[in-house]
Amino acid sequence: MQVKVISQHTIQQILSRIDIVEIVGSYVKLKKRGINYLGLCPFHNEKTPSFTVSANKEIYKCFGCGKSGNAIGFLMDLEKYSYVEALRWLANKYGVEVEETAVSPEVVAQRQVADSLYIINQFGQKYFEEKLFNSDEGQDIALSYLKERGFREEVLRKFQVGYSLQDSQSFVTTALNAQYNIELLVKSGLVAQRDGRSYDNYRGRIIFPVHNQSGKIIGFGARVIGKAERAPKYINTPENELYHKSKILYGSYQARQSIDKLDECLLVEGYTDVISLHQAGIENVVASGGTSLTPDQLRLIHKYTNNLTIIYDGDGAGVKAALRGLELALMEGLNVQLVLIPDNEDPDSYVNKVGAAAFQEFVKANKKEFIIFQLEVMLKDAGNDTNKKAAVVNQMAETISKLNKAEDFTKQQDYIRRCSELLRVEEDGFNNLVNKFIRDKVTKENQQQQKQQAQQQQGNRSTGNKGAAGQPHNFNAAPTGEDGFFPEDTFYAEDGDWDQGSFPDGGGAPASTGQFPGDDTLALLTKDEQSEKAVIQVLLEHGSKAWEEASTVASYMIAEVLENQLLDNPEYMRILEMYKTWYEAGLEPGVKNFLYHEDQQLSQLIVKIMDFPYELSGKWTEVLDQQSFKEQEATHLNAVNSCIHYLKLRKIRRIMEENQRDMAKEHTPEEQLVLLQTHVHLKQMEIELVKKLGTVIMK
Template identity: 55%
Template sequence: MISENTKQQILNRIDIIDIVGEFVKLKKRGTNYIGNCPFHNEKTPSFTVSPTKEIYKCFGCGKSGNSITFLMEHEKYSFPEALRWLAARYNIEIEETEVSPEQKQQQLTSESLYAINHFAQKFFSQQLLETDEGRNIALSYLKERGFREDIIHKFQIGYNPEARDTLTKALLANQFNREILPKTGLVALRNNDELVDNYRNRIIFPIHGNTGKIIGFGARVIGKSDRGPKYINTPENEIYVKSRILYGAYQARMAIDKADECLLVEGYTDVVSLHQAGIENVVASGGTSLTTDQIRLIKKYTSNLTIIYDGDNAGVKAALRGLDMALEEGLNVRLVLIPDNEDPDSYVNKVGVSAFNEFVAKSKKDFILFQLEVMLKEAGNDVSRKSAVVNQIAETLSKINKAEDFTRQQDYIRQCAGLLRIDEAGLTNLVNKYKRDKIAKEEKKQISFDDVNNQLQEGGQPEDVLDDTSRLFAQDEAHERNILRVLLEYGLKPWDETNNMADYIFQELEHFHFETPALEKLYEEYKSWYTQGLEPTTKTMLYHNNEEIRNLVISISVFPFELSQNWDEVLEGMNIVNRDTSKQDVMMSVNYYKLRRIKKMIEENQRDIENAPLENFKPLLEVHKYLKEAERSITNQLGTVIIK
């Protein structure tokens, strides 16, 4: 287990903008940053990151957390894996304490896979560049294909010799775990328990993860061969998940961001050739269908995707896969088909970079219109197939669901109706029907008591599904949440010469208790930390061991709106934004909370008076008098009269 000292070093170094910004394109707004939520399909950006509080929260889907929980949720890391990722990023040496056997095994396996891959990459590069076999067979082949040595070094391309177990012997000689080696895909286990190289006589393309570490390999035959598949890829394991990887993404990420466009090709050599030609904003799907995770990886850097595939039927079908997912994620998709049975690799070498760029620029086809043309061609004069095409294109257009894309959707409807030779209004109605069906389906899933409760826990007010009683409880909860907000934000600031604001709040609320159990638990936990001198704040309690407490701290501390700094420029001398109002905020929060509680006590006492026997009447009147006096005292402090 990672030691507490290491955890503290990591927590002290964490920059949430740096961490989340690795996966989400963020834009500064006021003191916070916003972006499109990586956890659901955004209509408008509602994913907020607060650098001062070190919190992220999506006000669309409700996802929230800190840097560590973001890595756990987005990258599917365990807690120790997230800490190790952060430690590696900030060059922090990890100290270990005792761990469970299962945790230790998982950790050791992942570390072993990274270590084996690192060793293998060095081995493959050495075999390619420093051995006669590598230079004569593999390097000469690469140079015949037009690859320069500088690009070979950039992508760390290598070679696995033809001999049965050259790599295997090297791995075993360096004491790598024999049991883990087959997981990497680098070696294969034969029936007689013999280990042999799996990528013999192949060009090796290392695949890098988002931190630059090698997570797997692609192995390509040299020339043409009938003895096996053209490519062999790493099998899925603890560090390699195919659906979440795009080859070249690590090398291309800055270029994609700068160009505001991602070029998607099929193969490894396509990526390498285009990089060599100076076209660096390119990644490869490996010839498989695009997945949601891959699309979201692209969307981290740009909303513009241009797919460049072979012009044959297989290339066209491959390009069309994943279209609906790309539209749902809000990508603007264009398609370029390379002519004459060429691929991007061969075509850029054939015509040169200038002609290639010119061809791509003038040949970009709108993806939706191209899909419609292909489907209409396949349908021919078959009426039933044409009807299916209408429905399919309407469903596709319904996926364009962002408010800002309304005009774009209407333009598509107009063009598609023309190509289909149908009434534009009819196609619009069909598109809207698919939208309504989807919304109805989602609402049916969402409206339940548990979901309402979750929304309340996240600070929402789902009044469309709350009855009057629930609204009343929600109002009580709002006052309790506000007390916790000022405690977390101002509790350690001085109230007077001897007390902090937390002391003032505890004294004022000594005879009150929270009615919401979860909030009462957080209040008592804050008080416990405070009395122990642990200095509870939003930041420190974000890493509490209890997940419920962490989530409450986040939901209480993050808001969808903030005052613009421009107010201080417009109203000079007023200090609207930068004025310290903490003391006033604490006092008013405490008084409004007490006032609401006292009013409820007055109402309850009045009901008791109405039903009380004569001998209990006088004591209840005394209670009523005491409560009314307390109410007047608070309203005098607030300078207002509370009607209800």
Template identity: 45%
Template sequence: MIAKSTIDAVFDISRVEEVIGDFVQLKKSGSNFKGLSPFSDERTPSFMVSPVKQIWKDFSSGKGGNVVAFLMEHEHFTYPEAIRYLANKYGIEIEETERTDEEKALANEKESMYLVSEYAKKYHQEVLWEAPQGKAIGLTYFKERGFTQETIKKFGLGYALDEWSAFTDTALKEGYNLTYLEKTGLTIVKGEKRFDRFKGRVMFPIHSMSGRVLGFGGRILTNDKKAAKYLNSPESDIYHKSKVLYGLYYAKQAIAKEDNCYLVEGYTDVIQMHQAGIHNVVSSSGTALTAEQIRLINRLTKNITVLYDGDAAGIRASLRGVDLILEQGMNVRVCTFPDGEDPDSFTKNNALEDVLAYFENNVKDFISYKASLLMEVAKNDPIKKAEVINDMMSSISKVSDRIKQELYLRETSRIMDISEEVLFATLAQLQNKEIKDANKKIKQEKKAFEVIKPKEKAKSVDVQYILERKLIEILLLYGNMEATFEDLILKEDDDGELKMERELFEAKVFQKLYLDLQQDEIDLANEKFQKIYYKAIEKLNATGSLELDTFVNEIEPEVANEVTDILMREERYELHNWEAQNIFVKPKEETIAQLTSETILSLRCFLINLKIEELKLSLSEDTKLEDLQSILEEIKDYIFLKKSLSEQLKRVM
């Protein structure tokens, strides 16, 4: 287990905006940062990060918490894994206590698969650098590709011995379970026989966005025509190739910084460009581009530059995938290399300045590029030209920005030598067809699942939840603040009549809350609010202050999420720079005494109403006379109390 001193050190040094910035492109918004949700598909940013409070909140999914909670949600880390990740990021030495056998047994299946994958990476690296076969074949291949030792080590490249079960036998001797070797696809099991999947191949580890090993790509170095040149790990619980981009772990910070992502096809393209100094580059690893992969990039930038080699037929085949990028509202540009060149060879054979200059001079807008490319195919064939125009209109229809759409259409008109009116009409027809198809699909789905539903009642408002939540908000944000409160005290006058007298007193907000709730023996109904309330009161009583960034780290994750939600909603609706418009908003701090008293009184009135209703329901025809009198007297007392509280409430408001 990780020692508490290490955990404390991790929380002290970690900056939530820095850690989340590795996964999400954040932009300054007042005192906070905003970005697109990494948990849902959205186009308007609703993900907020507070550097002051060291918390985050995703308003689209409702998730939130501290820096560890983000890693647990986004990367599916366990708590110890998240702490290890942060310790590694900030260079903190991890102090550990011995894990018991019982704790080891609790490691779940996914964790075991991650451990096996990490071991496989280290094993194949050792073979590459230390085994005679690894050095003679694998290392020689990488060096021939122009990769330096630093690059080979950085990307974790390795070599699998050209033996049937060398890796599997070694892994089993080291205590790794055959079940997980098979589930990760590293070992193929057929009856009693076991084989290494990547036998005789150079190995490219495939990492998650946070650096965890998910799977491998293996390239064969012999001329065996029966074997595939490249072989990837099969789909598993930890590896979904449609949701992974090769090199993203190494590229994410550069993508956000450069506000652009270069998209290539192969592993070596990524490595060669990275080695040359172009770090904002990723690969779809030879698979067709998917919406999930595009969304990974979309979190970091809106701009993608697709790099194609000189193979025109291959380019035309891959153009269809780019429509998916347009659908995501992203900007796509294209750059092709001279015949016989690809990103790997071109970068290796040219200086960095020349490569960047080539990109700058040859990059083209995708729509213009596609129109020019397809026109070469159509030439003077009217039928092919009509097909090309329809293909172009299909791509342009994916663009959500109307201004861009019109500009693309005019450029297509110029390149294809066809009137804008015809293209506008074609686009309109296509869009109408898409709308009709979508409506038809919705109707079919409705019909398929049609059931007679009872008329839904409007959801009732949970007044108690709202009031309790408001009390917690006041406690967290203003608990330590000193304020002047007003109480109305019932006192007898000279004639023996009860009258309200105004009394002012100074107190801290948390003291006022605690004493008033104690006086009426009010306990919060919501279990999470109870935990937050008692923990906060305990802190404020003991230390006189409530440091929210550390407070969030000390409570249970599900309770911490509630705290985060309260704090970040306050941030989300904060008014900024109104003074510049000559609108002067009274700070909430100046009215906190009023807000506190109003909320407490409202909760007391609500609970009294509940008690009165409860007493009324207890009355029946069978109620004995003495019981009836007692209940009516009690109701009368509650009504009198409610009346006095209502008077106070009106005065406060």
């Protein structure tokens, strides 16, 4: 079956219309500052603006929390859209018709059903909401019941709550009169059929719409009013093209931004728990529907945060529900804590009883880490039974063994210490038992995969060509060395530190890479990595500009870098190869082609490359505006020369260092002569490059 994709023509139409200031500005109040825009970061709480948007570079950066990206990445981060969902959102915003290619008849039919179900669900929600608030039955039975439970009208409208009348054919008659297809109505779960007769499936129930990550309604939960006797308390939408219960967390659409901002997700069981907590101002909350957590639900939580706090009823059923599936959460890398509501209350009733402030204080004071909670429950069940206690020891060791990621080592050791104390066993022995479970798991892993990983690691350790004594050194050899990139107006000080001069952003040489709060990746960059990063930056910014006669900057840089093997970083080499492929295909790739690429790792790398650590002052803007065309042309030529000449110089100095190491070894007179001649030749090349660079003083 063919896969349907958005056509490249549509993507280009979308990208050509993107205005990052307009898109971000619809969520964040931005003020112009210099050539950039400044506002309060939507990803974390701050009082002093540190969120910067560059209209020219089409990227944003928060200097407080370190978040950065492009317009599509902003929507994906804030709204939790997928890449395709973000493209469709932008297409709708800018009025771009979405064309799709490679579409099979099966995919077309599936998409048509899904689109029809969206429309039916939207129709159903409007119908049910109108019946809740505007019909006599809805007001007298459902709305009065909800208000008795403490729900205010504004929160009910926020979650689009509705009511299905007791008349068994009220909705289906209305839907058929509106020309909706009976088969799709049944597939949606809103209508049921029996003995050739169609009737309302959710009659006499309160309706809770379930939304996906973009806010579309994918299904419903229908709750009886009062206590259920013969009928089930809840009826949910059946599995269909839109609704997959194992992948859904109720309230995730309404909670997504709050979870992101607070870096914590509260998980409860029921729909009314979510709505009550929202009404109390606690919005970082979702519901599992009372089922065991599934891997898909855990991955959905992990999109928002690493921190999961589960709040369940304190009765026996609540305890068992809290424990189900939580080992999966540990394996997913989530920090899981548990809170049990006391006195046979649930989160809905308890928050109404004690108030929002007291509820939050209770949660904060009574959080227990999952492993410790699990151990306490198991020890209580085991009592004084020796066999049961031995089983608890093994069970806890197996659970802790699942924290086997490198970043979890400290946490794992802490759990071993604390659990061994509670179990009253020797810590060393318990540690050995945990390690045994880890080893057992490792031995069961696929041997072929281990072999491939070993081969890959061996390949990563290879170091390129080495010049043999008595042989001329290959310019392509790549011994290690430590030189840094110098932009225009940068000088190499006697102590070896770089002194950054002032230059216009985008003119002269590329801006140096700053170190930002919260950006550990950039903070760890070596000077060699920064210099290679600068090469990619210059290529993306100036690649389409003229070089010599009919040549372009791109053709010159690609040839020089590839022929002389000037890049070591595999990610930068990947960008260069992609650029080369597009360039040779007759395209003129630029920053946008990479910045808005569907590969989000590549897109984030481009954001880091094109980052703006310093703001261009108004004075420099005036200087650039007043530059003649020839001056601007000289500016980009200098940038290209600086990058390429520096990398060549770095390469020469690496080979010189290797050659000097060879000279220190014992050789025949003939071999020593060749090594000396090689040194003289390399030194002359170094001097020539230093002269060309001009702006650098070598110590």
